[in-house]
Amino acid sequence: MEQTGxxxxxxxxxxxxxxxxxxxxxxxxxxxxxxxFSNRGLWALSLFLMVSTIAWRDFWFLPPAQEIVASxxxxxxxxxxxxxxxxxxxxxxxxxxxxxMAGLRHSSSxxxxxxxxxxxxxxxxxxxxxxxxxxxxxxxxxxxxxxxYRIWTFCSENILKKVAQLAxxxxxxxxxxxxxxxxxx
Amino acid sequence: MFDKIAGRALVPVGIVxxxxxxxxxxxxxxxxxxxxxxxxxxxxxxxxxxxxxxTRYAMMKSDGELNSTIIRxxxxxxxxxxVRIFNKKGVVAFSSKPEEVNRQVDKKTEGCxxxxxxxxxxxxxxxxxKARTFKNSAGTEVMAxxxxxxxxxxxxxxxxxxxxxxxxxxxxxxxxxxREATLASLASIRMEMLIFSLLTLVLTIAGxxxxxxxxxxxxxQKLQEYTERSERNSTLSHPTDLPYELDKIAKSYYFIxxxxxxxxxxxxxxxxxxxxCRNK
Numbered sequence: 349m350e351q352t353g354x355x356x357x358x359x360x361x362x363x364x365x366x367x368x369x370x371x372x373x374x375x376x377x378x379x380x381x382x383x384x385f386s387n388r389g390l391w392a393l394s395l396f397l398m399v400s401t402i403a404w405r406d407f408w409f410l411p412p413a414q415e416i417v418a419s420x421x422x423x424x425x426x427x428x429x430x431x432x433x434x435x436x437x438x439x440x441x442x443x444x445x446x447x448x449m450a451g452l453r454h455s456s457s458x459x460x461x462x463x464x465x466x467x468x469x470x471x472x473x474x475x476x477x478x479x480x481x482x483x484x485x486x487x488x489x490x491x492x493x494x495x496x497y498r499i500w501t502f503c504s505e506n507i508l509k510k511v512a513q514l515a516x517x518x519x520x521x522x523x524x525x526x527x528x529x530x531x532x533x
Numbered sequence: 534m535f536d537k538i539a540g541r542a543l544v545p546v547g548i549v550x551x552x553x554x555x556x557x558x559x560x561x562x563x564x565x566x567x568x569x570x571x572x573x574x575x576x577x578x579x580x581x582x583x584x585x586x587x588t589r590y591a592m593m594k595s596d597g598e599l600n601s602t603i604i605r606x607x608x609x610x611x612x613x614x615x616v617r618i619f620n621k622k623g624v625v626a627f628s629s630k631p632e633e634v635n636r637q638v639d640k641k642t643e644g645c646x647x648x649x650x651x652x653x654x655x656x657x658x659x660x661x662x663k664a665r666t667f668k669n670s671a672g673t674e675v676m677a678x679x680x681x682x683x684x685x686x687x688x689x690x691x692x693x694x695x696x697x698x699x700x701x702x703x704x705x706x707x708x709x710x711x712r713e714a715t716l717a718s719l720a721s722i723r724m725e726m727l728i729f730s731l732l733t734l735v736l737t738i739a740g741x742x743x744x745x746x747x748x749x750x751x752x753x754q755k756l757q758e759y760t761e762r763s764e765r766n767s768t769l770s771h772p773t774d775l776p777y778e779l780d781k782i783a784k785s786y787y788f789i790x791x792x793x794x795x796x797x798x799x800x801x802x803x804x805x806x807x808x809x810c811r812n813k
Contacts, residue, residue: 430560437556442548448545479566483559485658490552497545 368521373512379507385455386503390497392457396488399461403468403481420485425474430483431452437487441494448498451505457495463487538753542745543738550737558730565722567729573715574674581680581708584616593687600627614709616677618682621704666712674716677709699766752779759783 409445411417417423424432440460447454471477516524551671584607593598600618608629618627619788623638666676682704757770758781763786 352660427564430564434560434612436558439552441553445545445549474561479563480560483556483563486552486559487557490548490556493552494545497548 368517370480371521371523373516374493375510376518377512379514381508382503382507385453386500387508389457389492389499392461392490393492393496394459395458396464396492399465399468400485400488403465403472403477403484405478407469413475416473420473421472423470426480429467429470429474429476430480432492433480433483433487436463436467439489440491444491444494444498448494448501451502453459453502454521455499457492457499458489460488460495461474464491537779539742539745539750542749543742544739547738548742554730554734558726562723562726567721569715569719569722571661573712574661574678577676577708577710578663578680579731580710581706584708585595585680585682588618592682597627604629612674612711612714614669614675615707615712616709617707619705621700621702626704627693643689645646669709674712675709676712676715677707680706681707748776752776755779756783760786763787 423429464484464487467487468477468481469479471484513523516522584604587607588603590599591603604618604627606615607613614628616627616629617625617633619638620626625633625636625638628634663678664676664678666674670673681702684700684703704722750777753774756772759775772780772787775783
């Protein structure tokens with residue numbers, strides 16, 4: 349433990365004394381972070397597939413829909429839920445495409461899984477899940493695939509940029525002029 | 534695939550159009566299915582009402598034979614799978630299948646439990662609640678309607694009957710209709726919607742590919758060929774046939790290349806001059 353602390357202190361001292369090492373470390377950390385971030389969409393997609401499997405098995409662990417309706421009140425009609433689902437899908441796709449166009453680093457995949465779970469639950473309470481299961485699944489799969497693609501392309505482009513910066517730092521000991529503002533996007 | 538402009542541009546378009554079409558297809562089909570089923574339940578309810586009206590006179594007269602004949606004739610109609618009339622105790626009084634007569638039905642079975650869920654049976658239920666679907670012994674998909682036969686002043690006051698005026702329900706009519714026509718209609722609608730969705734998908738993707746190729750990919754290819762050609766040849770020509778912004782890029786490249794060639798020529802002259810001086 350003490351040795352690790354000493355190593356870190358030494359590394360910090362080295363970094364302070366050698367700006368090239370500091371830049372290299374910063375860029376390498378950023379590349380690692382981007383690599384981890386690029387898998388985020390796939391994790392969200394996997395979680396959604398798990399939620400969909402539970403919905404496919406008709407939420408076996410929940411009490412029957414009639415009991416929940418008796419205690420909470422009547423859910424919206426399937427027609428209303430479907431209209432909201434279309435509106436949500438359309439908005440989510442437009443939002444994702446806009447982020448893709450603007451090149452924003454935004455990680456919203458997991459909240460989509462939450463929204464989709466709510467749709468599954470509402471259909472379950474309205475006893476219309478068998479008829480509308482594939483609609484929610486299709487919406488979720490589309491939105492999360494698009495989000496995964498957006499995150500993945502964003503990360504790939506930035507990793508390429510960071511690798512090029514790293515090579516420049518190795519050659520010259522400083523960042524390229526246009527990217528001197530900082531390491532992270 | 535993803536390192537080319539075409540791949541990068543087409544993948545999101547493909548995902549978005551396919552996904553949104555699938556969602557709309559499923560939701561629209563579910564809505565149409567609901568409408569078709571609601572209509573067929575309404576139709577079955579009307580039919581049950583007609584049967585009750587047809588048997589009313591025979592019941593008033595307590596004419597069992599006439600009742601049985603009416604029920605047998607109705608059940609011979611195409612699409613009618615069964616017709617039964619239960620008395621208050623749940624015993625089959627009349628049926629299109631003679632072997633069922635006098636058979637007791639459990640009040641907890643599907644179709645009965647809607648009203649007999651609690652000790653005090655419900656006296657009225659909604660149209661959709663009266664309906665139930667199942668597969669009969671012949672393997673036919675059936676939608677059955679259970680309609681209560683209400684007590685009326687004529688029934689309570691009739692000389693041959695013993696129904697007190699306080700008794701609200703005298704029995705129930707159970708009529709089963711084949712769902713084959715409904716299911717066939719739904720299958721036909723599903724197929725038509727599927728074909729329509731596929732055509733829309735193919736047309737959209739084909740349209741996007743064509744426009745992308747025409748407006749972006751082919752001009753890009755020309756620009757790439759132009760730059761490669763000018764790298765090989767020292768004599769440069771003006772870029773031609775390039776649309777929009779690509780034309781400006783090609784012209785900028787052309788002027789940069791000309792300046793670069795000029796600089797190279799001047800530096801070569803300088804080197805030649807220096808070496809000539811040294812030789813002298």
